[in-house]
Amino acid sequence: MNTRHQPDLSTRPRVAITLGDPRGIGPEVTAAALADAEVAAAADFVLVGPDALLRTGAGDVSAGAWTAADGPAAAGRVAGEAIRIAVGMALAGKVDAIVTAPIEKNAFRAGGWHYPGHTEMLGELTGAPDVVMMMAAERTALGGALRVVLATTHLALRDVPAALSADLLVRQARLTADGLRRLWGIAAPRIALCAVNPHASDGGLFGDEEARIVEPALAALADAGVAARGPIPADTVFTRAVRGEFDAVVAPYHDVGMAAFKTAAFGAGVNVTLGLPFPRTSPDHGTALDIAGTGRADPSSMKEAILLAVRLARRFDRAADRD
Structure with missing residues (x-):
């Protein structure tokens, strides 16, 4: 070497x-x-x-x-x-x-x-103490920028629910907001928290992660002064981000974030580690x-x-x- x-x-x-x-x-x-x-x-x-x-x-x-x-x-x-x-x-x-x-x-x-x-x-x-994986593309097939953070990375899908917590989402969203301020120069970053379940669980019909994990995380982020919204269903949140509504999306698991990102930005995307x-x-x-x-x-x-x-x-x- x-x-x-x-x-x-x-x-x-x-x-x-x-x-x-x-x-x-x-x-x-x-x-x-x-x-x-x-x-x-x-x-x-x-x-x-x-x-x-x-x-x-x-x-x-x-x-x-x-x-x-x-x-x-x-x-x-x-x-x-x-x-x-x-x-x-x-x-x-x-x-x-x-x-x-x-x-x-x-x-x-x-x-x-x-x-x-x-x-x-x-x-x-x-x-x-904490690192976050962000996929970033300043240009995409849909025109606008797309930045996607993976709250959990290389895990089997069956292990994701146990790995997710409100504390994890808060830490990742805060790291994301700090990275956007320090490295991208975005003074007031807007973060979207992607839902875990279809249709953000439709009031609990398809799971309880939104109520049990995502909503408490949003409350804690509001207390910390981080502009975050959610839970927003995966089938709309990435399009809304590309159109400029959000500066980054925090996805709950690897493939929901990566499938959307690579569809929009394959060849123009970059993996960035925040928190180092x-x-x-x-x-x-x-x-x-x-x-x-x-x-x-x-x-x-x-x-x-x-x-x-x-x-x-x-x-x-x-x-x-x-x-």
């Missing part, structure tokens, strides 16, 4: 990019994104990944040197080590933000990293092991992730100075 730092220009942010699972498309979409003139001019970059994937120029980064013989466990092990190194650099002030290429979760676990995904690992490595002591972004796609090395991988989301990380790094510094 090595790192490579491009020439230091003190006026530009420094961004670490982890190459993800070396069998996947992370290395090649990173190379393609860094070859883009807009991206190359935006910051200085540190590539973090297996030695075999680090070359003298960004255009030479490829997964070709990583053969199938290395296996999933080895791929998962180096993918996790890259994350660990990048976090250490960010905590030490050596980089201003982190962009992470995709990992393959089974390989990640086989490699010895017992986390459901990036979000949980980043939270533990930084000691952050530095900005972290990643593209909105997976490792795509089936097309790695074929030249078919689309680098659009990686480009968006890098550019957003640069913008957030600049805003994060200014916000920290004011605190």
